[in-house]
Amino acid sequence: MTLWNSSRKGGKLFISRVPLNGARRTALEIMASPNKMHGAVEAAFAPVPDCDFLSACQSGQDFAEGRILWRIDRAPGEGRGAWLYVVSPKRPDFTHLCEQMGWPVEGGWETKDYEPFLKKIGERQRWQFRLKANPVRKVFVDKGSRSDKDVIGTIQGHVTVEQQMQWLLDRAEAHGFRILEDPMGNLQFQVGQREKSSFSHAGSRATLTTAVFDGALEVIDREALCHVLRFGMGRAKAFGCGLMTLAPLP
Template sequence: MYISRTPLNTARPETMRLLASPYRMHAAVENAFPPDACRKSDEGRILWRVDSSAGPTHETWLYVVSPDRPDFSHIAESCGWSASGSGETKDYTPVLDRIKSGQKWRFRLKANPARKVLADEGRTPNSKVVGTIQGHVTMEQQADWLLRRAEEHGFRVCATPEGYDQLVLSQRHKERFERDGRRVTLVTAVYDGVLEVSDSYLLRHTLCFGMGRAKGFGCGLLTISPLG
């Protein structure tokens, strides 16, 4: 597995065009790999996420985790800086091998916090239909979505259920874009915090295969970094 990142120049029109549509960005990420490359293997699948800093530099990066090494030259040419090259790619194995139960790491996750409606909730024009996917929209619902699923993905969030002290939610949006002539709406949120590893195998699997829905549209990529 590989973990990669490439900088995006938001002053360029093509960059803003890609950022406005997860569907277009998905295509750009797919084109970083040859047709015969692995999109999904026993080791993991292609996952991606766009990170934008709120600091004075306002940096924007595209992060990708993948079974094969990507080539971002086409993205760098139209969406990057000529002096910055096409980003960097590293072997993910050393990080994955370091993960042990009981460790604590900082984490970031962009997710599509949603649920499938399992019961008829009324017959008004705005009622929810059984079997449909509904996005969680309140901060409490979105935080609860992660806390309820963390253990089955190999970790615990270091936070209190009452205050979510060390769990920060940001960039909570409804993303709307066109896909094959259809209007798609995704509820998304970025989660930052500290996790404790409860099952190292499950967490490694989550880092390589993602978490939640809409993985093809920039959601589901969990990344970790050392505390300090």
């Protein structure tokens, strides 16, 4: 099977930003379910002739330029407002999403070619970052207060702040960056919006542990970090995890 854009040289990656209206009941219902939100994002991409783009999206298929990643950022000081960020190897059409979850009368969304920004990233550069992730571990030893042999070999979410912060620190170097320190030697990042959600998926209940990391980093391996920006970091990418974004330091 030939996937859309998988063999085309010089393909583009796009980044989009969509304002969401949290005062609308439909918006709240969709945002509350990672599975429904996944479907809403997926619907922004029309089928391409002689290709199975949407099936690839559903299975988490990666393309040459990157994969579909998305994240909802709550907007501080804007009541129930939020922003949906999407990185994709195909230009999206969010008309349906704006009609259901946004402010259609005020215009729609922004989509930009992501490649010029990615080409500017270089080693030793310093950036602000935000990452929503699914920090998890594979269980080898049952440390629970009640013995449960069924937990051995399963994937479980990290639940404490310390565990979640260490999860990111353990992976930073391999993903092309290091967390900066302040003059006192304190690491410049924090974890917030720590949530555990349960939702229907594939006929059963799924549980998702998420955390949002904000901080400052230095690029130590440009290719590795750009791979993160294109393909995401960690698990549960279909459900709004894995998308890292960068911004200039103040």
